[in-house]
Amino acid sequence: MAGVLTMQRVAVLGATGSIGASALDVIARHPQTMRASVLAAGSKVDALLALCRTHRPEHAVIADDAGYVALRDGLRDAGLPTQAHAGGEAMDALVAGDACDTVVAAIVGAAGLPSTLAAARAGKRLLLANKESLVLAGELLMREARAHGAAIVPIDSEHNAIFQCLADGNPAARITLTASGGPFRGWSREALASVTPAQAVAHPKWSMGPKISVDSASLMNKGLEVIEAHHLFGVPGERIRVLVHPQSLVHSFVDFVDGSTLAQLGLPDMRTALAVGLGWPRRIASGVGALDLLAQGGRLEFEAPDLDAFPCLALAFDALAAGGTSPAALNAANEEAVSAFLQGRIGFLDIPDTVAAVLDAMPSQPADSIDALLAADARAREAARARIEALPARGAAA
Known part of the structure; x- marks a missing residue:
């Protein structure tokens, strides 16, 4: 039906890092059109639980299996319906399944490659902040994305530009x-x-x-x-x-x-690139103000x-x-x-x-x-x- 807004469900991998925090900030600004449906972190259970209390995702994943019990019990004690998961295979399955249609790939290091590939093979919109996926396996990742119709929007400020x-x-x-x-x-x-x-x-x-x-x-x-x-x-x-x-x-x-x-010019704030990735081809509010070159010193040097x-x-x-x-x-x-x-x-x-x-x-x-x-x-x-x-x-x- 014309005019009906669809809810974009976003998996934020590396949710407890700086890029994850910026992504969640942008997502929270658009509650009518997007929500964080999956939050994933490496080993910081307490930080992941805090994010779950704020954003109430359907799924939370801790990559370190040893953190599963603490995550599960913490979600239960907080009275949250969020399902707890642990391990890389669980993360890959959530990324590839119907729990999300957009994936913010912000896991640092080569550990982010499997979930990034899983998102590409599932044809998701992939907001790529994990450098290593392209450095380690760029030809493979781009081939899989083309084969499965995945849309890759780079989130590094330079590549986003x-x-x-x-x-x-x-x-x-x-x-x-x-x-x-x-x-x-x-x-x-x-x-x-x-x-x-x-x-x-x-x-x-x-x-x-x-x-x-x-x-x-x-x-x-x-x-x-x-x-x-x-x-x-x-x-x-x-x-x-x-x-x-x-x-x-x-x-x-x-x-x-x-x-x-x-x-492309703008203030040095990752939320701009994330808003481009989440909203493209529409422009959506990111929380970042417009660039005032005079206020920034009026000088561009190279x-x-x-x-x-x-x-x-x-x-x-x-x-x-x-x-x-x-x-x-x-x-x-x-x-x-x-x-x-x-x-x-x-x-x-x-x-x-x-x-x-x-x-x-x-x-x-x-x-x-x-x-x-x-x-x-x-x-x-x-x-x-x-x-x-x-x-x-x-x-x-x-």
Whole structure:
């Protein structure tokens, strides 16, 4: 019947993280047209229960099986009808079934790949914030999405900007991803040797989790985004560039064959990209105000990235050029190195050094199946851990 509003049922995977919080904020602004029907988290039972009390989903999933009893009992004690589930298989089944029609994929790391693939194979609208799904298995994910009619809307601000600029269907001649430069923009390689975890997670513009914040500080985050952009938009690496833009107001550029360049601008708030994903092709309220360039200083600056001080970006371009399993190895080695850095076991510059050593030790192999990719991921982690263990101990995290 014309004029009847349909309720969009949204699964938020990674609900207790920063992207999950932003997604739930946008969803709550539109109670007549959307609701959070599935909330999933890794191991934070208390935080998941708090979200369930607020949003009252039909299903709640804790990935860690050990948290099931606490989740079940907590939901019962709160008098909620929400069904409790545990484990990756339960999450995948809910994503693939009729519990939702839209999936916010915001689980950090390679752990988010199975549920992302399940959503694509089920033909869902997939709001993709999990970089690793594209870095680890981009060809496979995009193939499954096309085969099953899944609509992928990237939620990274940069890729969401490109998505908007390409909305008229014309192909990009070149893509430019912008980078804030992170907290260490302008620092020399020598100065970066003494960086602490606390400094690295203090991002000047964005509120993100610790792993993503470190990736932003090292520019690995931007390198992963280059690989993502290649898969999402079918643009080869040689037609993708990165510019440092400290104001973080221009989120990306797209050049076209006629000489036109389109850019998307906005305040650095993830809710804008999430509102695009949830409402597209309609524009819906996100809670983010309009950009006032004068109030923001009236200046837009751009500069080339310093690849000597921040070699992670160059390593990502190298892995993309090598293809096959190399991006999976890059991602896995980086995850291990960042974890060790956050624990205070290695220095900041040991992150790119570890990734480079793993890539050198693991020539690219064909990435023709998920098993091959997961095997490469496992081998890269093992190699990264071995190298990290061989480094001098640094003591506790700063």
